[in-house]
Amino acid sequence: MSVVGAPATAPPAVPGSRAGTRWRLWALGAICAVAALLYAWKIGDGRLGNTYYSAAVKSMTHSVTNFLFGSFDSYGVFTVDKPPMALWPQAISVLVFGYHGWALLLPQVLEGVAAVFLLHRTVRRWAGEDAALLAALILALTPITVAINRDTNPDTLLVLLLVAAAYAVTRSLQAQSGRGRTTWLVWCAFFVGCGFLTKMLQAWIVVPGIALACFAGTDAPVKRKIMDLLAAGAALIVSSFWWVALHDWWPGDKPYMGGSTDGTAWNLIFGYNGFGRVFGGDNNMSFGGGFPGGLPGDLPPGLSLPSGLMAAFGGGGTGLGRMFGDGVGDQISWLLPLSLLVLVVVAVAGVRRMRAKLPAEPAQRGGWLLWGSWLLVTAVVFSYAQGIWHPYYTTMLAPAIAAISAAGLVRFGRAYRDSEGMGWLLLPLAIALTAAWAFVLASRAPSWHGWARWALLVVAAVAVAGLVIGRLSPSWTSSLGRPALVAGLVALLLVPGVWSAGTAFQATSSGGMGLAAAGPAAAGFGGGMPAGMPGMPGMPPGMPGTSPAAANGLAGMGNPFSGGGLTDEQRRIVDYAKRHSDGAAITLAVNSPAMMSANYIIGTDETVIGMGGFMGTDPSPSLDQLTGWVADGRLKFVLSSASGASAAPPGRGFGGGMSGDMGALMGQRQQWVEQHCTPVDPAAYGGSPRPATPLPFPLSMVGGGQTLYQCHA
Template identity: 35%
Template sequence: MTDTEHLASSPAPQSTRPQHTLPAATPANGTLPPGPGPLPTGRNAARASRSGRVQRLTVPRLTLPRLELAVLLLATGALYLWNLGASGWANAFYSAAAQAGSQDWTAWFFGSSDAANAITVDKPPASLWVMGLSVRLFGLSSWSILVPQALMGVATVWLVYIAVRRAAAPATADAGLAHRAGLLAGGVMALTPVAVLMFRFNNPDALLVLLMTAAAYAVLRSIQDATAAKAALRWLLLAGVFLGFGFLAKQLQVLLVVPGFAVAYLVAGPAGPAKRLLHLLAAGAALAVSAGWWLAAVELIPADSRPYIGGSQNNSILELTLGYNGLGRLNGAETGSVGGGNGWGTPGLFRLFNSEFGGQVAWLLPSALLLGAGLLWLGRRAPRTDAVRASVIVWGAWVVVTGLTFSLMAGIIHPYYMVALAPGIAGLAGLGGILLWQRRARPVAAAVLAGALLAAGLLASELLGRTAAFLPWLRWVVLLGAIAAGVLVLAGAAVPRLAAPGILTRTTAALAVAAALAGPLAYSLATAATAHSGAIVSAGPAAAGRGGPGMPPAFAGQGNTTGNTNGNANATGSVRGPGAGGGGMGGLLGASTPSSAVVTALKTNAGKYTWAAAVVGSNNAAGYQLATELPVMAVGGFNGTDPAPTLEEFQQFVAEGRIHYFIAGRMMQGGTGSDSAARIGAWVQANFTAQTVGGTTMYEL
């Protein structure tokens, strides 16, 4: 079996026209040889026809690969867009901020929760910029908020495809195999259950993953364009810019991919070691500038001229960056958090495989790492600038560093964070699966492939078994299929004639792909068929006893993973503020759904007030704001633990007639940080008369 054979599971179409394949000596950057050039059009076409230079229309080469890529992207778009509106506002916390940004440019720039700019969300605003512009252009609806997220998912799948295809091209010396490597990687990315969830949702993770994937592609291009150091530097600077804007989506999490990017360029980049190091320093500067300009603006603008920085205790974006969204995520010391202790689960090396996280992303995690290790072993004698080795370093370090961080961090962590692992797993699976398949006649390659298939089958069987009522037969079919495919791969290495192109080889390839992707596909379809709303969501079918994954025990029952648009009316716990048991709707993790009577009351004479109402907690505020499209103050920010506003500031707002109502809402115990919200609630209760409007306790201020 030669290293230039086509993937037997997808034979090239029979045609009398010459097939487009890469020559044996492929350019170092893996680019395809130039085609025949564009056809003349317009007057040029007429003149060419008269001169006899154009005798007939010709079909562009690689039509089938282009069609297959189009099918992949269209299918991904259909999966991510189907019945998208069923999720309503999805995470109302971010939807309300997008609505605010569509009404006020200051709110858009800072990422304020309301158009009157009381407080920001607890993240930088990059993802809100996209949603806010969409709402400004198309009006407020779940579709205008969620469609941009779905399109980000399609773009991410495309970037994974082209990154893997380019790396595989010189290694396979076969355009068809390189294309199939990209297709496999793109398919794995598209069908990762947590990716289906987050590209149908409006958390910042969608933009974060898109920008990290774009940065990975740019880094790999900088290495593959090894013949031109200036071109390499341009791509590396672009990677820094992508990472910088990724920082503005979710802050320090974007840096988890940087070690792998840096090592890959130091190992395989063009020019000498000193110049490679200088290039990396320049890329680091690009990252710092593209992230730092917004941080500098926030720090330099006087505090009384901008909204309070949500998630911080001192109205500081640097505190938010380094504390609540930074080191606090690692060591659990997050002032303003509501978990504490082991409230977010016990860290450990196998956390990603437990009942909360496993079904989100772990399906091919061991297999991908095994395939990457196999590629490194088989390519150990390749040139320094080898594109495959560089790709394995980029994708592999992405998975290892991010996976270990998620496994061992003691602070806030949710199942949907796992989407950050998906591109790395997809890159390793696509590249390793096809390149090792091409070399399956070699015992080492065959053994690695068989081991990866067995690992995928065993893990899928275990994960599917955790949702026993969901397709109970599938776990056994997947396991048997993976074992059978692995045995056939080993048999082909032992008996070469069994690996010759033919029906057996095609069957083996099809069985291997089906066994690897059947479990993720089933979970992905279940995810797309389920409406998701609230602050904490998870992918896949409902698992008995799973409840709200990624939540501290104090919030059991608040997880909203099935699209309950009534929010948290039945949440347990104590009330922060007045109105215990008084019909307050919403809570820490789910938004309120106000009655028509409440909406009418808030809209009455709303033009006289800066805020139609104030309520403790951002999710409580979000429901009222989205229902009325009026500013609603989120007292205490997301957790109700930010000192914004203070009691004195709130009293001043009331004295100036800027707040119409205070709405009683349910909040949870266990938080750390300011008690301003509790003091404000007690003051309102002591000085104003409660009234019940549509089942909700309200105080007219």
């Protein structure tokens, strides 16, 4: 096929007419406007995103130390389990506009649109204007990207920073001077370092590909390449670890580093949020192949968890099929087969050019290595991650898929027009392959805009038929080929575009765990708790293993996935604690994972603290801290599990489903509560009776059946 021997991408763009330039600018503006519409639609309609981060943003506005370290609570007990760079823009927005959902999400919208724009500028330098516009459109219409940019998770900023790094390395590859090449490469390292301070080691996944692209993408002497990479490495280390050093060497009081075992950011990087995410471990609940502790065996007989819950936590089992599986494929993989096809064709073309000893194009080759390694390495790491892994992480794949797909389609279009061999078949093959996979994905949720899959088949059939017929005669290639190509592009983007629009325009109030997902509301808790979750508000009494009395008691405790809203009973609990706390510095301590305590932080202006970090398993506050706080009158009320939960067998009851030190820490804290505090009669604050027996995981994990305790020195 002649396309195999063709240049790696389109030749360098030449300045076009003013009208042509104006048209492209308007097209880019329209794409950015579509992205802004999808990301910003009704963000002020009660949306708070991931309440774990949203609560921290509110707390960060209370002091400089809280802001600097990302404290989860206003008292500065512990931080979120990541560096706070992604939360800083949100906190600044809240300081300017006040604490509202749209103020939290506005920075996310701006960062998402900026990523679309910057991807265009990056691909434009590498593959030309047409590929750049198409790449920007693909990124804007990627379903999981739309979902994540409407949430408060750090992935939005991470994607922007990594695209900025790709732009910088592209400029480095094309620099005309050695100094310019080094300068842009250092900027690339700086942006990756900022990504590290956004989501730690996940940002470094692209580093091997960047190094490979820089080494193979220029004609500079080997010694100069090594020196450039060393300079970039130094910049990467400084920009990645300055905040880590600041936290660990801070001389004054500071919040405990959430997610760590010893309170240091260093431990978090290489433990829970580093290698623990890849390899799992006792302190990193491994959801990759299911739940810890033998779940669903930990659940009462006859009770199982919804498939949406399993997919939301772990994205299915590990392996190369994960990116295509239920709960993941429909988020990101719409154009993944096309991207893989493009990479195979480019790889074959590269080998044939080397064998034919044709002139090399280092910058073009470097671009393919950059985007190809970004896609392949990230996909492999995500596919085999053993620790906590959520499908929305795949938004990091979106820029690479967009760049590769767009550049490949432009290349296939050129081969269709110019090839004298069989290379023209690549374009109809790409359209047919992508349409078939989109039909499979859409068929997994036929109730969610299922009409689009049938429309897709019609448009794809017209496109493929038009392209094939158009090649029968040279005179038909232009008259039929161009409209067929347009129809093919529509076929490629129709269903993911519908999913993206549906995700944006359904505008449900996102909250709770904030496991952002495109598609049906229950796909990743994006719209709340999945249907069928046992014992939660709105569920009928009598679920297996949950008595009617327990279910009625749970209803008064509210839904921890509700997105910052407190029930009337929860507000009465806070009011009671405030009236009887005698001016205590801490109005209420919530002994439960952060998804429960976050609602209290968001829903009240009182000083409410969480206990145990995100999963309730961190050693913060310590038992000595709790004893000291009670002794000096800083803490009088704790909301915790029903009395007797600590007597449950290991891995069950409060913290059921946890194993090892994780369950032990939760049990010790519960025992402290029972030894130093006495339950408050719910009638004193107008509450409902609490369940008399411990609740199974995951109800205990989300704070089900909690009791208000009053502590005494």
